[in-house]
Amino acid sequence: MPTPITIAVAGKGGSGKSTLAALLIHRLTQRGESPILGVDADPDGALSWYMNLEPDCTVGELKESLKGSNLPQGKAQMAQMGILQCLAEGEEFDILTMGRGQGTGCYCAVNDLTRRLLGNLAEEYRSVVVDNEAGLEHLSRGLPFKVNLLAVLCRPERMEVMSAKRIIALSEELGLDIANKALVVNQSADDAVVEISTICGLDRYVTIPRLPILEKGRISDRPPDWGKILMQVDESLDRLIDWAIAKS
């Protein structure tokens, strides 16, 4: 299979990252870009819940069980099987949960191994969507992915816009392999967007309107009905996906 189309989503906590990641996964499915790997790389995130697929364990837990200064052959095989346990499988998409970062001890060998295994795993998919935390921790250290598009989210609020600007700068400082970047202004009417894109220095941007269906469902014990929401935001999702494909 060719290199997957990879879209990474980042933004301040609560800006709408997991919502956008879930919408992108469903839109990629509709566009025939499956199988899709969704990576929940935000320890405070809930991509697996949004996608209704809960894994048995996280990559962080797997690393914890395998850490140590050397990795004999048996552990490498255990890691390979363990990665599959961290994968919750659906029909068109699977969700991998990275989980918490590491505690004390020696993780070098296991980090190298899991990076390699995750790189191999991603090659089995046609597209990959990564839901990141604001520090891009997993993208810089744990995930060996070339990113076609980094979609940076913010709501039209000063603190979120400044956070988006910092994330864009951080992605450059970390030297991440990112072909293209776009701004996603969430819960926004169009009027503030040009100013926000100027502040962030990105000329590619889309907006997502405030969606009452999401507001009503905030304390529901079930994930949103993505089918209904997709119809309202498909143009913005398509622009993001097209920018990602153009650079793949």
Ligand SMILES: Nc1ncnc2c1ncn2[C@@H]1O[C@H](COP(=O)(O)OP(=O)(O)OP(=O)(O)O)[C@@H](O)[C@H]1O
């Ligand atoms: N366009 C929108 N309109 C209305 N509500 C929205 C919209 N986008 C997201 N939300 C709501 O905002 C809340 C936060 O969204 P989400 O969980 O996607 O953010 P997040 O950035 O992933 O948060 P966290 O940093 O906690 O992981 C959720 O209740 C979600 O339903």
Ligand SMILES: [Mg+2]
């Ligand atoms: Mg989230």
